[in-house]
Amino acid sequence: MGITLHGIGIGGGVAIGHAHVISHNEIEIAHYGIAEEDVPQEISRFDAAIRLARQELETLWGSIPEHAPAELGAFLSLHIMLLNDHTLTAEPHLIIEAQRCNAEWALKQQLDILLAQFDEIEEEYLRERRSDVIQVTDRIFKALAGHHIQPPAPSRPDSILVAHDLSPADMVLFKDTHYFAFITDVGGPTSHTAILARSLDLPAVLALRHAQALIREDELIIVDGINGVVIVDPDEQVLVEYRARQSDWQASQRALQDIRYAHPVTRDGVEIELLANIELPDDTALALAQGAAGIGLFRSEFLFLRDEDDLPTEDEQFDAYRQVAESMQGHAVVIRTIDLGKDKIPKWQEESDSPNPALGLTGIRLCMAETQLFRTQLRALLRASAYGKIKLLVPMLSNLNEVRQTRRHLEEIKEQLAAEGLPFDAEIELGGMIEVPAAALTVGAFLKQLDFVSIGTNDLIQYTLAVDRNDDAVSYLHDPLHPAVIHLLHHVITTADRIGKPVAMCGEMAGDPQLTTLLLALGLRRFSMLPAQLLKVKRRILDADLERLQQAVPALLLAEDANAVRTLLADL
Structure with a gap:
């Protein structure tokens, strides 16, 4: 029996397709002590991870498709900027030296401090940047662990991407893929995912909270980006209704091109x-x-x-x-x-x-x-x-x-x-x-x-x-x-x-x-x-x-x- 999830609709009409679920495996952060003489080596290991993460993002920035939304480069630049910020690159040095702990644990402590500061902020735009900090530090953690991020390939021609969150780097990795829509557990109206979805004019629903856990790979889903609704495993009657809505939306999109030069x-x-x-x-x-x-x-x-x-x-x-x-x-x-x-x-x-x-x-x-x-x-x-x-x-x-x-x-x-x-x-x-x-x-x-x-x-x-x-x-x-x-x-x-x-x-x-x-x-x-x-x-x-x-x-x-x-x- 189908279920209906409600989130924040980001326009782009209606999409009907099969789910391609990106797993969100949180990296387990180890905590262990190091000898005083090993502190410089641990700091060097941390700095190497920062350089690798920055190099990956700069490579992605250089491979942005010519006709990609301009916002994509702006958000990638923001992530590169965060990798140059002393609060992420220098403060962990001090923690490693003071506590003689491993680089991962030092970065986690600094991340916790930053997120606590974000939680005290009420203004919408800055709260949305909280997710950028999480995504950048996640990339550093993966670099420390020796992991390389690979683009998830769509499993079907009508794939709909289901993720906990999507970073600007993810969007570049998707440049050679063709997804019908995006849905995420987190995000808000001014998040980078929302802005990019609007720019691409793709159906998207954000802030669904538990979509990734509830939706199975290849499951048929409907994404209503207008009303902020996702329907999982819809029955035939609902499918007929939404296919008609999708057809109407696609026709309206084609008609829009006819007025491009109209005054x-x-x-x-x-x-x-x-x-x-x-x-x-x-x-x-x-x-x-x-x-x-x-x-x-x-x-x-x-x-x-x-x-x-x-x-x-x-x-x-x-x-x-x-x-x-x-x-x-x-x-x-x-x-x-x-x-x-x-x-x-x-x-x-x-x-x-x-x-x-x-x-x-x-x-x-x-x-x-x-x-x-x-x-x-x-x-x-x-x-x-x-x-x-x-x-x-x-x-x-x-x-x-x-x-x-x-x-x-x-x-x-x-x-x-x-x-x-x-x-x-x-x-x-x-x-x-x-x-x-x-x-x-x-x-x-x-x-x-x-x-x-x-x-x-x-x-x-x-x-x-x-x-x-x-x-x-x-x-x-x-x-x-x-x-x-x-x-x-x-x-x-x-x-x-x-x-x-x-x-x-x-x-x-x-x-x-x-x-x-x-x-x-x-x-x-x-x-x-x-x-x-x-x-x-x-x-x-x-x-x-x-x-x-x-x-x-x-x-x-x-x-x-x-x-x-x-x-x-x-x-x-």
Whole structure:
């Protein structure tokens, strides 16, 4: 008799196939003492394992397929960076010396310390990086044991991969395989597995907890990546139903290719701007291929999270920003200034002892505290603006003084560049992220000093509802259709329209086709999302009748709970 498992759906439609289960054999960590004279040799053995693990990842990085998602290289680079971090490479040395223990036991103790620190963090993105640390240390353990990781070959043409977790290295090893779908016991909406699944547009369900233990090799399973459901050994009636759903989904995917070059215009003739979110300069090729009208969010953090201990130089930043600007062929590129602190801690930055980093020194607050860091980035951005249409976006705004200080820094740097005879766009636009309720409620005042705003719904929902959606105990409360969220979005959009300033959305809501009609009804006309989501959202736009949608706004604003909002949306 079949069983149904529930997890987190990562889109990609429906897949029906046979399970290929990757065993998750935890390495037993031995603990034994060593003589004092053997300490240098044990440290050398540990260092050799680090080098081997790094070499394996670098080899994999060099073999990434040409048309693989850009995110794959970014995540592999993160794992290589972790192998260069002193907390994994140097701290075990001290443990070996102090306790005169074997390298495996020293690494295990350091891993336990790191995981305990992760468990105290509430911010979603950083909690997801916990799995990266586990995967990297697992690779070191295997290197110490002399094991080499081999890619699991699919057992059937319709294989569905079942694993406890999948690392970026696993994804590269799968480059010559063809899986229908992925399912894992762990993972969340912002895990690398989720991001890669979206990029590949494959059905995936994560956080199933015990799927690997419950599913047998070659067992027939259904993966519903839309609803987050996995059905094991389905009966014939269920199979017939899901085959029809799969057929409908495949037909819709083929139809999406027909609108690749269609202009995003609603049925009643209103033009909508579709932009792309990117992480790395090379991602612009995919954005253009999917028909993006520009880059609505380029996260600049990748430059500050690299392997080196030092900050990126002005010229290094300039080269990266210029590459993006030039490759977009005249389309606008919105570059967000560094957003570090709450979820991404670079090697050069001391870890905060703040009890709640998400409410601490992060985003523009960190830039205001580290003015030289900020001014160096602003100089690089201004210099790059001479090579394309660059706009600046400041994250985590909460008060007007942050905008005033940013303006002051910009004007002073413009004067410097002019005195040095360096070209730049003197009229470069400055925008602000609306991602905390304080900024959303007072957006009118911000818009008087900004050229545009962009709504970051990921944080706006978190801060508005006081819910970490990655916390199993409260994740059911994280709902983008909560009336409070709807009211804030409506207020920001209508206020910007009244003042005559552009407003975009770059959070996950913008890329969710199930929410496109809602956002159109609320007045949003600029959407920015992962390139893989562009065509799905465009399909909804082409089918939308704005006049009809806008008639539903009064009822949407009167809805008392999220279920009432869903009921109204179902009729649109």
